[in-house]
Amino acid sequence: xxxxxxxxxxxxxxxxxxxxxxxxxxxxxxxxxxxxxxxxxxxxxxxxxxxxxxxxxxxxxxxxxxxxxxxxxxxxxxxxxxxxxxxxxxxxxxxxxxxxxxxxxxxxxxxxxxxxxxxxxxxxxxxxxxxxxxxxxxxxxxxxxxxxxxxxxxxxxxxxxxxxxxxxxxxxxxxxxxxxxxxxxxxxxxxxxxxxxxxxxxxxxxxxxxxxxxxxxxxxxxxxxxxxxxxxxxxxxxxxxxxxxxxxxxxxxxxxxxxxxxxxxxxxxxxxxxxxxxxxxxxxxxxxxxxxxxxxxxxxxxxxxxxxxxxxxxxxxxxxxxxxxxxxxxxxxxxxxxxxxxxxxxxxxxxxxxxxxxxxxxxxxxxxxxxxxxxxxxxxxxxxxxxxxxxxxxxxxxxxxxxxxxxxxxxxx
Ligand code: RNT
Ligand code: ZN
Numbered sequence: 001x002x003x004x005x006x007x008x009x010x011x012x013x014x015x016x017x018x019x020x021x022x023x024x025x026x027x028x029x030x031x032x033x034x035x036x037x038x039x040x041x042x043x044x045x046x047x048x049x050x051x052x053x054x055x056x057x058x059x060x061x062x063x064x065x066x067x068x069x070x071x072x073x074x075x076x077x078x079x080x081x082x083x084x085x086x087x088x089x090x091x092x093x094x095x096x097x098x099x100x101x102x103x104x105x106x107x108x109x110x111x112x113x114x115x116x117x118x119x120x121x122x123x124x125x126x127x128x129x130x131x132x133x134x135x136x137x138x139x140x141x142x143x144x145x146x147x148x149x150x151x152x153x154x155x156x157x158x159x160x161x162x163x164x165x166x167x168x169x170x171x172x173x174x175x176x177x178x179x180x181x182x183x184x185x186x187x188x189x190x191x192x193x194x195x196x197x198x199x200x201x202x203x204x205x206x207x208x209x210x211x212x213x214x215x216x217x218x219x220x221x222x223x224x225x226x227x228x229x230x231x232x233x234x235x236x237x238x239x240x241x242x243x244x245x246x247x248x249x250x251x252x253x254x255x256x257x258x259x260x261x262x263x264x265x266x267x268x269x270x271x272x273x274x275x276x277x278x279x280x281x282x283x284x285x286x287x288x289x290x291x292x293x294x295x296x297x298x299x300x301x302x303x304x305x306x307x308x309x310x311x312x313x314x315x316x317x318x319x320x321x322x323x324x325x326x327x328x329x330x331x332x333x334x335x336x337x338x339x340x341x342x343x344x345x346x347x348x349x350x351x352x353x354x355x356x357x358x359x360x361x362x363x364x365x366x367x368x369x370x371x372x373x374x375x376x377x378x379x380x381x382x383x384x385x386x387x388x389x390x391x392x393x394x395x396x397x398x399x400x401x402x403x404x405x406x407x408x409x410x411x412x413x
Contacts, residue, residue: 009376009380022311024388026081033091040088055324086122089158128180155177182227218250253279267308277317280298292334
């Protein structure tokens with residue numbers, strides 16, 4: 001099937017060998033928080049808060065670092081291509097209780113060793129939720145300076161950690177800031193909190209690091225649960241901030257209106273920003289953080305990355321937390337779909353399509369775009385898996401892992 005598919009793609013001017021090679025080289029950063037419902041390792045963790053929620057009560061989540069690392073070992077073995085691991089600050093490995101503003105690079109050394117063993121880079125997210133100082137929906141833009149200062153110290157600590165990680169691993173560590181700040185009911189003032197946020201960010205970024213070690217991003221959102229009327233860190237706010245301050249934005253495709261695709265935002269931002277980061281998710285009616293599917297939205301995003309030769313400029317990460325199904329299966333399904341969409345995009349004849357557009361041949365362009373949708377993609381995907389020593393039949397091994405490992409878990413933290 002592959003040989004036939006290869007010949008057919010050749011007629012379209014597409015080199016399947018080159019596509020598979022390139023696909024294997026585009027890093028996808030796997031989010032560690034799918035494994036434990038965004039709980040992290042802090043004692044007495046209350047899980048996701050701040051407008052985000054994990055739904056479902058499938059048993060046997062990872063309860064500690066040993067279990068999470070074991071699950072990740074297993075997950076990494078089932079996913080093709082180049083991988084990174086995306087951590088949250090609450091996955092710091094500490095001997096005693098360490099509050100978030102006191103985190104240090106050494107608390108991530110075990111993760112660095114883990115990543116090194118897997119030939120993977122690490123990325124980081126400061127955690128500005130699930131904490132006594134984040135219970136009223138405000139953190140970096142809080143009216144109370146003592147609250148703001150705590151979170152400023154936390155993010156400064158994270159940037160120091162990220163820069164340390166980046167230096168050690170030899171690739172920049174993404175440090176992505178997302179804050180829940182917002183209001184449930186109609187605000188009396190939409191400006192003051194934004195002015196405060198601008199100033200706290202200026203304070204945070206007043207510390208300079210080598211850009212070869214750390215990439216700073218800001219993640220906007222349209223609304224969180226319980227914070228429906230106002231989000232301080234909106235898209236306009238962060239794009240304007242990033243453009244005027246020399247930092248970058250991260251687009252989470254669940255953070256826009258349900259019919260708004262982020263695919264078109266990529267070329268718009270790439271016109272002005274050297275880097276753009278992504279959180280890929282599947283949103284159902286709201287920012288529901290479902291498992292990434294191989295659907296039109298994800299394919300469109302991949303197409304914009306590939307046809308603009310932006311695979312070094314767009315930093316791809318995953319962000320979802322489904323606790324209603326086996327968490328390993330959720331991880332693998334979503335990560336494979338991200339890879340699938342990249343391979344799919346790599347197998348389209350972009351040069352030919354662009355020529356048709358430039359010469360105004362819109363009838364042929366539309367016809368060919370539609371024909372290309374039914375090219376034998378699956379034959380190339382399967383061949384790609386074989387070359388990565390994988391196969392489409394991975395689910396049985398997850399069932400075995402569930403039986404032998406997960407179902408033995410007692411839930412002790
Ligand atoms: C929340 C943001 C954020 C989180 C993670 C856990 O809406 O998407 O990225 O999901 O940091
Ligand atoms: Zn996100």
